[in-house]
Amino acid sequence: MVSLLIDGKKVEAEPSQTILQAAQKLGIHIPTLCHDPRLAPSGACRMCVVEVEGARPLVASCATPVSEGMKVSTRSESVTRARKLNLELIWSDHPNDCLTCDKTGECQLQNFMYEYEVKTSRFVEQNPPPRPDDSNPGIYRDMNKCILCGKCVRICDEVQDQHIWAFSNRGMQTSIATAFEKPLKDAGCVFCGHCVSVCPVGALMDKPAAKKGRPWETKKVRTVCCYCGVGCSLLLHVKGGEILKVTADVYSPPNYGSLCVKGRYGYEFYKSPDRLTSPLIRDRIDQPFREASWDEAINLVARKFMEIKREYGSDAFGCLSSSRGTNEENFLAQKFARAVMGTNNMDNCARVCHAPSVTGLRASLGSGAATNSLADIEGAEVLIVSGSNTTEAHPVAALKIKKAVRQNGARLIVIDPREIELVQYATVWLRLKPGTNVALINGLLHVILKEGLENEEFIRQRTENIDMLQQVVAQYTPERTEEITGVPQKDIVRAARIYAGTKKGMIVYGLGMTEHKAGSHGVMSLANLALITGNVGRPNTGINPLRGQNNVQGSCDMGALPDVYTCYQKVDDPVANKKFSEAWGCPLPEKPGLKEPQMYREALAGKLKAMYIIGYDPASTQANINHVRSAMKKLDFLVVQELFMTETAKLAHVILPAGCFFEKDGTFTNAERRVRRLNQAIPLPKGTKHDWEIICLIASAMGYSMQYRHPSEIMDEIAKLTPEFAGIDFKRLEGDGLVWPVWDKNHPGTPILHQDTFTRGKGRLNDLLYTPSEELPDSDYPLYLTTGRRLYHYNNGSMSLRNPEIYSISSEEFMEIHPDEAERLGIETGDTVRVRSRRGSLEVKANVTAKSRPGCVFLSFHFPETPTNVLTGPGEDLLALTPEYKVCAVKVEKI
Amino acid sequence: MMHKPVTASEKSKPLADLTKCRDILAKYTSATSADLIPILQQIQDAYGYLPQNVLEEITARVRIPLSKIYGVITFYSQFSLEPRGKHTIKVCVGTACHIKGAPDIKKKITEVLHIQEGETTKDYKFTYEPVACLGTCFLAPVMMVNERYYGKLTTEKTEQILKSY
Ligand code: SF4
Ligand code: SF4
Ligand code: SF4
Ligand code: FES
Numbered sequence A: 001m002v003s004l005l006i007d008g009k010k011v012e013a014e015p016s017q018t019i020l021q022a023a024q025k026l027g028i029h030i031p032t033l034c035h036d037p038r039l040a041p042s043g044a045c046r047m048c049v050v051e052v053e054g055a056r057p058l059v060a061s062c063a064t065p066v067s068e069g070m071k072v073s074t075r076s077e078s079v080t081r082a083r084k085l086n087l088e089l090i091w092s093d094h095p096n097d098c099l100t101c102d103k104t105g106e107c108q109l110q111n112f113m114y115e116y117e118v119k120t121s122r123f124v125e126q127n128p129p130p131r132p133d134d135s136n137p138g139i140y141r142d143m144n145k146c147i148l149c150g151k152c153v154r155i156c157d158e159v160q161d162q163h164i165w166a167f168s169n170r171g172m173q174t175s176i177a178t179a180f181e182k183p184l185k186d187a188g189c190v191f192c193g194h195c196v197s198v199c200p201v202g203a204l205m206d207k208p209a210a211k212k213g214r215p216w217e218t219k220k221v222r223t224v225c226c227y228c229g230v231g232c233s234l235l236l237h238v239k240g241g242e243i244l245k246v247t248a249d250v251y252s253p254p255n256y257g258s259l260c261v262k263g264r265y266g267y268e269f270y271k272s273p274d275r276l277t278s279p280l281i282r283d284r285i286d287q288p289f290r291e292a293s294w295d296e297a298i299n300l301v302a303r304k305f306m307e308i309k310r311e312y313g314s315d316a317f318g319c320l321s322s323s324r325g326t327n328e329e330n331f332l333a334q335k336f337a338r339a340v341m342g343t344n345n346m347d348n349c350a351r352v353c354h355a356p357s358v359t360g361l362r363a364s365l366g367s368g369a370a371t372n373s374l375a376d377i378e379g380a381e382v383l384i385v386s387g388s389n390t391t392e393a394h395p396v397a398a399l400k401i402k403k404a405v406r407q408n409g410a411r412l413i414v415i416d417p418r419e420i421e422l423v424q425y426a427t428v429w430l431r432l433k434p435g436t437n438v439a440l441i442n443g444l445l446h447v448i449l450k451e452g453l454e455n456e457e458f459i460r461q462r463t464e465n466i467d468m469l470q471q472v473v474a475q476y477t478p479e480r481t482e483e484i485t486g487v488p489q490k491d492i493v494r495a496a497r498i499y500a501g502t503k504k505g506m507i508v509y510g511l512g513m514t515e516h517k518a519g520s521h522g523v524m525s526l527a528n529l530a531l532i533t534g535n536v537g538r539p540n541t542g543i544n545p546l547r548g549q550n551n552v553q554g555s556c557d558m559g560a561l562p563d564v565y566t567c568y569q570k571v572d573d574p575v576a577n578k579k580f581s582e583a584w585g586c587p588l589p590e591k592p593g594l595k596e597p598q599m600y601r602e603a604l605a606g607k608l609k610a611m612y613i614i615g616y617d618p619a620s621t622q623a624n625i626n627h628v629r630s631a632m633k634k635l636d637f638l639v640v641q642e643l644f645m646t647e648t649a650k651l652a653h654v655i656l657p658a659g660c661f662f663e664k665d666g667t668f669t670n671a672e673r674r675v676r677r678l679n680q681a682i683p684l685p686k687g688t689k690h691d692w693e694i695i696c697l698i699a700s701a702m703g704y705s706m707q708y709r710h711p712s713e714i715m716d717e718i719a720k721l722t723p724e725f726a727g728i729d730f731k732r733l734e735g736d737g738l739v740w741p742v743w744d745k746n747h748p749g750t751p752i753l754h755q756d757t758f759t760r761g762k763g764r765l766n767d768l769l770y771t772p773s774e775e776l777p778d779s780d781y782p783l784y785l786t787t788g789r790r791l792y793h794y795n796n797g798s799m800s801l802r803n804p805e806i807y808s809i810s811s812e813e814f815m816e817i818h819p820d821e822a823e824r825l826g827i828e829t830g831d832t833v834r835v836r837s838r839r840g841s842l843e844v845k846a847n848v849t850a851k852s853r854p855g856c857v858f859l860s861f862h863f864p865e866t867p868t869n870v871l872t873g874p875g876e877d878l879l880a881l882t883p884e885y886k887v888c889a890v891k892v893e894k895i
Numbered sequence B: 001m002m003h004k005p006v007t008a009s010e011k012s013k014p015l016a017d018l019t020k021c022r023d024i025l026a027k028y029t030s031a032t033s034a035d036l037i038p039i040l041q042q043i044q045d046a047y048g049y050l051p052q053n054v055l056e057e058i059t060a061r062v063r064i065p066l067s068k069i070y071g072v073i074t075f076y077s078q079f080s081l082e083p084r085g086k087h088t089i090k091v092c093v094g095t096a097c098h099i100k101g102a103p104d105i106k107k108k109i110t111e112v113l114h115i116q117e118g119e120t121t122k123d124y125k126f127t128y129e130p131v132a133c134l135g136t137c138f139l140a141p142v143m144m145v146n147e148r149y150y151g152k153l154t155t156e157k158t159e160q161i162l163k164s165y
């Protein structure tokens, strides 16, 4: 610590801090144009100059470190003169457009001109005219307004690591340009909008907000992004019931001001004319729908559900809720299934993504949740990223990985068959054959144990079953592992040594681990890695699933699963069962219910008669959708609660139109277990209701009173029934939320799990043999098909495809195929091909790229015109029944 | 990141042959940003300009983003992104030369080569550009072809010089 005087006030600061930071500590305002707390100082604008006693020229406070005994004046006459002169120079080359500029009110240049009373510039007679360019999606540009502060260039370099902008030309001609002045779309831009968010003037702005209102007219509403499991904190700018733009708070976790294209520009779907705005009903699914009043629809649903329960019994009913619904809605859905319908046939769409994480991590550690926080990624020394195309599926988490590698020197091990963007950052890339995860990780374990790199003390004190594990992995020599996985031995050895050689090793994984026949096994294998090296229970370690949808964690925590109530209290545990029965005033079934895929089997067998599906579209996102659709068609009664007419809704008897996440209050829980509030920003569209209200209406019409005035009351009930949530209420969640477990009202939350002991006591080392995928390529279907996400879209696309800005960037699917295969099949990029599996076929355009592993093709499942899931298929996780989306066999031909 | 792959038919500009570029890059086994300018100079000498697809090859090799390479190229006037003629004609437009008849010389060049300032002849023989005072005002009006100075020009002399190339 050094101490210095700023404007006569004494302040202490770290020697590494700048004068600007020290002044901020004192609450002294220094104007800046090129400073941002996330960026290295550049000293470009010299707006922040201050006078330091003894130093001749004025210094840039943002780039000058403090020193002992420094005497700083931030407001001396020469400082003010310099700032005024600076503003005059900037103004001489700036359009005089404040009257019609959208930035007016939050423009830093304008604010400082006001503050320093600079009315015009003596260096210019005529200001240049504006030069608007709205040719890019999302981002509006006016390079005549650019003041060359360089923040857009630096944030794209330093935070997004995309390097799209650079200073071009020189002298008066200097400007900010993309390579060859290409449009952003062709320059490699990922439309994260970071550059827009830091521009201090109106040179880069959000295009959709143009001409819709000034900053002081908008209400700012804090909420949580509804797409991926990162759960970014958003600030919505709302005027007259319309969302004009989305920004993020630089000081709020987990994203600290960063967003991806979906969070920033994926918000316009709510005003799509396709929104459902009236309940729709019909007797049989071959009839057209007719509009009905809410009363009529609710009474119909209640009557039918009661009939089915009476006639066929409680277990003829199944309920599916959504990992994109709130915690409160998921809680009510499972309460409805259990208390009102009397069945545990309850599941949610985590079944098709991270159910194996819950199964696998519970078997290994006792808790199915991520062990550490997302912020921990930045400080890890070694990162294993396995089966996660993070830059596209969890873009803001990927920024942390990039930062760990580029700025903090972490070593990255990527396990993925595809040459994903993160491979550029990797020290070792293990390009395994799809579906061979367990073998590969056993190979890593083999090397670690054979070379004595394990953490013996940790294994002895905190784990069990090391002997069996040792026996099993002894078979997985590097030679054999290479044979199975296709990964060169030397890379296996190298990766094992790197990971075992650190005390700060963190594992991050995605659906490439879970969506396999041996998905749960894969997760347990990763846990084995963490356990034998002792990389768990401390900061910057652990094993962390990147949750697919924003509330996968929450929907599982809320007990929207067939075998557990909230926070994994078992339905067949007499104590838990009694507690919930008493709270809900009715007996509850003890037998665990059907998992989602079992529901379809039972429906086809004629045993399951009715389903209630809330905000989930399995008819396009489940595997082998032809099978799923036939099952749904056999139901006597299907109720779907939705925003849009999805494929599943098209098979319903009753559709109930619901509000979207901008339109409701509630909470989401992100991948790091952070429970956070979403706040209603705009009114519900006429004719729609909140999901939680609809569930209550149906229950009440069935004679079970469910009454809550607000979602906060539902949370109070959750807190009462759930020890891990005992300390949570809406009031406490204001701001950045809380990370569960929160044991009581004074408990601060638990960012790191398993610190002294595992939830299950000892960590279990599960000895696992490699199980091959269900369907492997053969002579009829010679290629592997793997499916996954793209940056611009989300799952069935019902929301993301309805954002015009995003749609204009990405509007159709391209199947990735390796150049070797493409050549053999005579396929060129842009050609239409037919892809066939044993279950179905589709047509799609091809993209010939070495990103695909030889022998593999890749498809996303976002576009209704390309129903990828007619192909996917027969495999499912041995334990969790999650479909094996990552492996099936197909054949491709040019048409 | 791919939004939409580029198909062969959409690639409008003819692509320059990469062999020469690869030969030049072969000399730099572990290139860093410090090598960028020398590499660009050699590429420009080899191709006469800096073709876009060649720069895309360089960006992968030297690990410098394309935007930054573009920034460097546009900063230094020695680099050109357009194909250039075999010979560069620089006509002085400084004050002394202007007074001594540079405007007529310029008119003559346009007449003979059918190009304006800043342009390149269709056969890629000449690129013609104006320059500020060449520092040889005693020879005004002056022009340079490649590295060679020609002074005390007349329109006839100019035509002869151009034809001699
Ligand atoms: S939107 Fe993101 S990737 Fe694109 S230029 Fe701006 S900061 Fe870079
Ligand atoms: S566009 Fe904006 S952020 Fe970028 S240099 Fe210009 S003023 Fe700064
Ligand atoms: S990273 Fe995920 S949570 Fe964050 S803005 Fe993008 S989609 Fe939303
Ligand atoms: S803010 Fe310090 S130089 Fe720009």
Ligand code: FES
Binding pocket: B092, B093, B094, B095, B096, B097, B098, B132, B133, B134, B135, B136, B137, B140, B141, B142
């Ligand atoms: S003005 Fe032409 S050489 Fe000086």
